[in-house]
Amino acid sequence: xxxxxxxxxxxxxxxxxxxxxxxxxxxxxxxxxxxxxxxxxxxxxxxxxxxxxxxxxxxxxxxxxxxxxxxxxxxxxxxxxxxxxxxxxxxxxxxxxxxxxxxxxxxxxxxxxxxxxxxxxxxxxxxxxxxxxxxxxxxxxxxxxxxxxxxxxxxxxxxxxxxxxxxxxxxxxxxxxxxxxxxxxxxxxxxxxxxxxxxxxxxxxxxxxxxxxxxxxxxxxxxxxxxxxxxxxxxxxxxxxxxxxxxxxxxxxxxxxxxxxxxxxxxxxxxxxxxxxxxxxxxxxxxxxxxxxxxxxxxxxxxxxxxxxxxxxxxxxxxxxxxxxxxxxxxxxxxxxxxxxxxxxxxxxxxxxxxxxxxxxxxxxxxxxxxxxxxxxxxxxxxxxxxxxxxxxxxxxxxxxxxxxxxxxxxxxxxxxxxxxxxxxxxxxxxxxxxxxxxxxxxxxxxxxxxxxxxxxxxxxxxxxxxxxxxxxxxxxxxxxxxxxxxxxxxxxxxxxxxxxxxxxxxxxxxxxxxxx
Amino acid sequence: xxxxxxxxxxxxxxxxxxxxxxxxxxxxxxxxxxxxxxxxxxxxxxxxxxxxxxxxxxxxxxxxxxxxxxxxxxxxxxxxxxxxxxxxxxxxxxxxxxxxxxxxxxxxxxxxxxxxxxxxxxxxxxxxxxxxxxxxxxxxxxxxxxxxxxxxxxxxxxxxxxxxxxxxxxxxxxxxxxxxxxxxxxxxxxxxxxxxxxxxxxxxxxxxxxxxxxxxxxxxxxxxxxxxxxxxxxxxxxxxxxxxxxxxxxxxxxxxxxxxxxxxxxxxxxxxxxxxxxxxxxxxxxxxxxxxxxxxxxxxxxxxxxxxxxxxxxxxxxxx
Numbered sequence: 011x012x013x014x015x016x017x018x019x020x021x022x023x024x025x026x027x028x029x030x031x032x033x034x035x036x037x038x039x040x041x042x043x044x045x046x047x048x049x050x051x052x053x054x055x056x057x058x059x060x061x062x063x064x065x066x067x068x069x070x071x072x073x074x075x076x077x078x079x080x081x082x083x084x085x086x087x088x089x090x091x092x093x094x095x096x097x098x099x100x101x102x103x104x105x106x107x108x109x110x111x112x113x114x115x116x117x118x119x120x121x122x123x124x125x126x127x128x129x130x131x132x133x134x135x136x137x138x139x140x141x142x143x144x145x146x147x148x149x150x151x152x153x154x155x156x157x158x159x160x161x162x163x164x165x166x167x168x169x170x171x172x173x174x175x176x177x178x179x180x181x182x183x184x185x186x187x188x189x190x191x192x193x194x195x196x197x198x199x200x201x202x203x204x205x206x207x208x209x210x211x212x213x214x215x216x217x218x219x220x221x222x223x224x225x226x227x228x229x230x231x232x233x234x235x236x237x238x239x240x241x242x243x244x245x246x247x248x249x250x251x252x253x254x255x256x257x258x259x260x261x262x263x264x265x266x267x268x269x270x271x272x273x274x275x276x277x278x279x280x281x282x283x284x285x286x287x288x289x290x291x292x293x294x295x296x297x298x299x300x301x302x303x304x305x306x307x308x309x310x311x312x313x314x315x316x317x318x319x320x321x322x323x324x325x326x327x328x329x330x331x332x333x334x335x336x337x338x339x340x341x342x343x344x345x346x347x348x349x350x351x352x353x354x355x356x357x358x359x360x361x362x363x364x365x366x367x368x369x370x371x372x373x374x375x376x377x378x379x380x381x382x383x384x385x386x387x388x389x390x391x392x393x394x395x396x397x398x399x400x401x402x403x404x405x406x407x408x409x410x411x412x413x414x415x416x417x418x419x420x421x422x423x424x425x426x427x428x429x430x431x432x433x434x435x436x437x438x439x440x441x442x443x444x445x446x447x448x449x450x451x452x453x454x455x456x457x458x459x460x461x462x463x464x465x466x467x468x469x470x471x472x473x474x475x476x477x478x479x480x481x482x483x484x485x486x487x488x489x490x491x492x493x494x495x496x497x498x499x500x501x502x503x504x505x506x507x508x509x510x511x512x513x514x515x516x517x518x519x520x521x522x523x524x525x526x527x
Numbered sequence: 528x529x530x531x532x533x534x535x536x537x538x539x540x541x542x543x544x545x546x547x548x549x550x551x552x553x554x555x556x557x558x559x560x561x562x563x564x565x566x567x568x569x570x571x572x573x574x575x576x577x578x579x580x581x582x583x584x585x586x587x588x589x590x591x592x593x594x595x596x597x598x599x600x601x602x603x604x605x606x607x608x609x610x611x612x613x614x615x616x617x618x619x620x621x622x623x624x625x626x627x628x629x630x631x632x633x634x635x636x637x638x639x640x641x642x643x644x645x646x647x648x649x650x651x652x653x654x655x656x657x658x659x660x661x662x663x664x665x666x667x668x669x670x671x672x673x674x675x676x677x678x679x680x681x682x683x684x685x686x687x688x689x690x691x692x693x694x695x696x697x698x699x700x701x702x703x704x705x706x707x708x709x710x711x712x713x714x715x716x717x718x719x720x721x722x723x724x725x726x727x728x729x730x731x732x733x734x735x736x737x738x739x740x741x742x743x744x745x746x747x748x749x750x751x752x753x754x755x756x757x758x759x760x761x762x763x764x765x766x767x768x769x770x771x772x773x774x775x776x777x778x779x780x781x782x783x784x785x786x787x788x789x790x791x792x793x794x795x796x797x798x799x800x801x802x803x804x805x806x807x808x809x810x811x812x813x814x815x816x817x818x819x820x821x822x823x824x825x826x827x828x829x830x831x832x833x834x835x836x837x838x839x840x841x842x843x844x845x846x847x
Contacts, residue, residue, distance in 0.1 A: 316734055340736035354730040359795040360723060368724055369735040375717045382715075422735065 011036040011200040012057060012088065012169045017066035019052055026052040027224045029066065034169060034200040039191060041211045041232060042204045044221035044244055050204055053221070054171055057202070058090050059083035071168075089162035090171040097158055099147035104129035106146050107161050132160045135193075137186045155179060159190060170194060171202045176210060181301065188214050206442075208237060220244055244442060268292050269328075271461040272344070272430040274313050277322035277333075282308045284486040286322075290430060290461035295452065297476030298465045299501050305485035306465045307349050310432040313463075314346035315339035327429055340369065343429030347419055347436055349465070351412070355419045358408030362400045363389045365407045365418050370425040392421035396451065413444020420451065430461045437471060449475060469498045481505060548840050552788050552804045555833070559811040567818050577696060581764065583810040584702035585610075585757040587803060589777055590784035591709045592750030594802045597785050598713070599746045600726040600794030601654030605643060606754040606781055608665030609636045610774030613758030615673035617684075618768040625683040629759055636755025637748050639665055644744030658747075662778070669770035676769045679762060688763030698760050705753065710799035719797075722746060727795030783809055783830060787837040808833065 013033035019026045027049045034040045044050050055061045057068065059077030067074050070086060077083040080090075097106045104122075105112070107129045115121035129142040138156045146154060155175065162170055172191075176184050191214055194201055203215055211218065211232060218232040220243045228235070228243050270289040277286045283305050290296045298306045311317035313324055318334035324344075325331065331342040339346075348354040357365055367374060367385045374381050374388070389403050396417040400410055407418055416436060423431060433452065437445040452475060456462050466472045472479060479491040481504040489504040491497075547554075563570040589606045596603040613632035620628040639661055646657035690697050713719040721742045725732040733739050754774075762768055786792065787808060788801030809830060816826045 314734075336734060337736045337738065346734060348734055353728070354734050357724045357727045357731050357795070359727040364720065364724070368720075368732070368737070371717045371720055371737070378716045378718060380715055380717055380720060 011071065012202075013069045014053075014056065014063070015066055015069065017053070017056060017068075018064050019056060019061060020064055025224055027056070030221070030224070030226050032219055032226065032229070034202050035217075036168075036200050037195055037198045038217055039195055039201040039203055039215045041215035041218040042202055042221070043206070043211065043218065043240075048221040048244075049224040050221055051173075052224075054090070054173060054202070054204065057083070057169075058088055058171060084165070087166060087168035088171065089165060089167035089169070090173070091155075091158050091162050091175055092173050097146055097154065097161075100145050102143050103133070103140060103146050103149065103157055104142035106157055107132060107142070107164065109161075111165075132164050133157070136160050136163075136190050153183075156183065156186065159187065163190070163194065167199060169200045169202065171204075173204045174206065175203075176205060176207065184210070206439075208240065212237070241442070271327050272313070272463070273325040274309070275323050275325070277309065277312045277324075278320045279308060279312055279317060279485075280320055282317075282485050283312060283319075284484075286312075286482070286485070286487055288313070288463065288480055288487075290463055292429075292459045292461050293456050294478065295456050295462040295464055295476050297472040297479035297496075298463060298482060299469075299472055299479050299491075299505065300482035301505060304482040304505075306482055307434050308485070309482065310346055310434050310463060310465060311348075313339070313430075314344050314432055316346065316348075340426065343427075344432065345369075345423035345426055345428035345430070346432040347416075347423065347434060349434040349438070351415055351419065351439070356407045356415050359406060361404045362393070362398065362407055362410070362418055363403035366392060366421045366425060369422050373426075388425050389421075392424060396421050396424075397447065411441070411444070413440035413448065416440055416444070416448060417451075420448070424455075428460065430463065431455060432463045432465075434465045435467065436464070437466070437468070469501055473498050473501060544840070548789060551840050552801050552808060552837070555787075555808050556804050556811065559808065559815060563811065563815055563818075567815065570818075573694070579810055579814060580699040581696050583806050584696075584698045585761045586777070586780050586784060586810070587702050587806040588705055588757040588760070589754050590781040590788075590802050590806050591705060591799065592753035593778070593781040594785045594788075594790055594797050594799060595709070595713075595722065595746050596654065596658075596750050597782070597790055597792060598726045598794055598797035599722050599743060600729070601647060601743075601746070602658065602782065602792075603643065603747060603750040603754075604655065604658040604778045605639055605661035605665050606750065606757075607774035607777035608662045608669065609639050609751050609754035610758035610761065610777060611669035611770040612636070612639065612665050612672075613755035614762040614768040614773050615669040615770045617759055617762055618673055618677050618679060621679065621681055621684075625681050625687075632759050633752055633755045636751035636753075636758070638751070640748035640751025641744060643751065644747035647747065648740035648743040666770070673768055673770050676767060676771070678767050680766070684763045685766055688760070688766060698764060701756070701760065705756070706799060706803050709749075709753075713797050713799060718742060718745060723795055723797065725794075780806075780809065783834055787833055789837070789840075805837075 011034055013031075015031055017030040017032070018028050030049070030053060032053065042050055042053065052061065056063050059080045059082055062076070062078070068076065075086070077086065098109065101109070104126050108125050112120045113124045113128065115124070126142050133140065133142065133156070136156050136159065138153060138160070140149060140153060146157060149157070159175070175187060179187060191201055191203070203211070205211060215232050218228070218230065218235060218240070219226055220228040220240065222244065268291050271292045272288070272290040274286070274288045277283050286305065286309050288296065288298070288309065298309060300306050308317055312319050312322070312333065315332075315334055315336040315338055322333065323330055324333055324339070326342040326344060329342065331344070332338040352358070357368065363385065366389050370388070371380065374384050392398070393400070393403065398417045398421065399414050407415055410418065436452065437448050440448065449471065452462060452464065464472065464475050466475070473496055476496060479496055479501060480487055481489045481491065481501065483505065491500050491504065569575060589610070593603055593606060612635050616635045617628045617632045620631045643658050643661050646652045646660070647654050687697055692700060713722070721732065721737045724735070724737060725739055725742055729739065757777075758774060761773060784805035785802050786805070788803070788805030789798045790796060790801060812829050812833065813826050816829060
């Protein structure tokens with residue numbers, strides 16, 4: 011359906027793609043994977059007309075084509091769904107669906123009744139029941155993604171490109187999405203699917219193409235490719251290495267004898283948390299398990315003072331900390347690496363240096379004047395220790411890769427010499443190499459005596475990284491896994507079988523039955 | 528992501544654009560200066576420089592505070608009214624001596640700043656709305672305090688308005704000193720750094736434990752006090768208090784100077800040097816047109832063109 015031959019694309023100083031062959035066939039879901047920087051985005055942008063190829067040709071429907079603009083590609087039937095939803099938040103769902111091609115009535119005015127009817131039908135096909143007259147922004151991110159999908163599908167697409175479509179979806183929504191993808195496949199549409207989540211790839215995709223350093227290193231049926239082999243291909247490492255170290259970089263096994271450095275007792279936040287107690291000893295990594303919306307992030311935020319609590323206490327190293335105040339928590343030695351790195355973590359326009367020094371600023375100044383020399387020393391130390399890759403300390407953080415942004419944030423908190431680190435999805439959305447580095451770093455930090463609370467949606471990461479796992483469900487603790495019980499199997503079972511505690515603890519978006527295991 | 532490489536594709540054009548964004552305002556000042564040197568009679572005279580500098584001083588001082596507000600992803604529309612309020616307070620308290628009167632005027636500016644900052648930081652009102660409220664209220668209060676124009680007869684104030692040291696008017700010296708001070712505050716103090724972080728990403732700043740509310744209030748207090756200083760200096764120069772007209776449309780001139788100077792409205796970045804140049808550029812532009820006997824309406828059109836050019840040059844920056 012859509013293929014490229016001998017495609018090369020260079021940017022000054024970088025060869026992004028070199029003689030790449032890639033074919034997406036009708037009625038096939040084709041996984042496109044590779045580490046960040048492997049050339050996935052560039053390939054997609056060439057396919058969708060954002061970039062022009064330097065060499066090689068694009069063939070669409072048997073004939074060579076050249077898309078000068080994304081619009082041309084769209085008109086030809088190539089739809090793209092990006093990671094971040096790009097719709098108009100204030101307009102109604104229906105208007106978003108039909109933006110630019112609204113059904114017209116007499117006098118050329120928009121025929122709202124017909125538009126609403128069609129919109130409802132289109133969304134119902136995707137298993138989404140919403141009032142299409144409501145503004146889009148009132149929908150959850152997952153539902154918004156479905157609207158984007160509905161839009162892509164309804165423009166009579168013949169090729170649909172999905173760039174990490176599940177990164178902001180809940181498991182239930184992922185199910186729906188997969189249903190839609192299967193439907194597209196049956197209709198004979200070619201789907202190109204980009205994702206970092208191996209489980210998903212194996213579940214939904216037929217074929218796979220692995221890119222590394224701008225070259226195709228493997229292409230074929232996904233069923234014939236073993237998981238470990240796939241990871242090895244992406245990383246460019248031997249299978250033996252990967253197997254030996256496991257899929258994550260955690261060594262595991264920390265000292266768990268000492269008195270707890272963090273004790274959070276009976277934290278309660280209306281509609282969100284219900285009597286959640288967590289304790290972390292120095293040198294220990296405690297995992298917080300549970301599904302999206304189970305109260306993991308809320309627990310971390312409540313401990314860090316970013317979410318006001320109705321009751322409960324937080325004690326750090328024997329001293330009670332005032333809840334509901336971020337500065338108080340930070341002074342007590344609690345550091346939170348927030349889940350949403352882009353919105354709540356980095357300050358994109360400021361330099362690496364300023365970002366690292368941000369939280370430590372009051373301590374790095376005299377009479378309100380910043381001590382530049384000390385900042386330089388600290389920045390240098392941490393950039394080296396955490397192996398932060400930036401052109402210089404003056405480079406804007408917004409220009410760094412996700413992994414390096416995360417390291418900058420870690421450096422920000424380590425500069426505070428915290429006692430407790432709360433890590434909310436520390437490896438989400440960063441490439442495999444950086445992921446391994448961050449995981450190793452977490453291990454090292456625990457070895458240095460920090461108490462670490464680790465939140466991760468990746469069961470493997472949670473199990474291998476944690477000495478103990480506390481499982482949350484509907485805002486309450488349902489089980490604590492210790493010792494030999496820290497296994498993926500036990501985690502899954504705790505999440506799946508534990509009954510919901512009380513109705514009052516049910517948080518928003520965590521209705522019963524909203525989980526798939 | 529591979530997007531990193533995207534920037535290099537049109538590197539040369541981008542670099543030119545970047546240079547233009549960075550130094551365009553200075554280029555504008557130089558060009559206007561040269562044009563005037565050639566075409567305007569008596570442009571290169573001490574007297575003319577003096578006049579220009581004295582005229583630009585109040586706008587510049589107000590623009591400094593505005594730059595802080597804009598850097599924090601806000602704006603302060605109340606500055607013109609604060610000037611009016613400060614002139615009223617000055618006249619009312621002049622009986623207690625010029626020193627006390629000036630202090631009272633500045634405190635008035637600070638109080639407006641606290642009100643603005645509290646509305647924004649605690650109540651969560653958008654800066655444009657909060658300061659709009661204070662813009663209306665401030666002007667009203669100024670007129671209540673001093674319903675009509677009043678002459679200011681005070682030797683100290685007269686000296687402040689028209690005296691000089693080594694040939695440089697006090698007014699200009701004060702403006703220059705304040706520009707240096709604000710530049711220093713932005714660059715070297717924790718307040719300045721926090722302010723930029725808050726302007727760039729407020730949630731991140733909050734989670735990093737920065738005293739977001741305190742910083743925001745302080746920003747608007749600074750802006751209020753600076754506007755009050757401008758009000759006092761303007762009163763001293765005019766030797767009269769006119770709360771109904773003093774500072775009218777000053778907020779727009781200040782925003783123009785800040786924006787033309789390359790400070791993005793999206794916050795997170797403050798260019799004090801650019802702001803000074805921006806104020807000078809607008810002043811030179813006005814002078815050029817006036818000296819060549821073009822009607823004032825032309826000045827406004829020319830200002831509009833400059834703003835559009837500045838925003839055009841800055842348009843890439845906002846995307847990040």
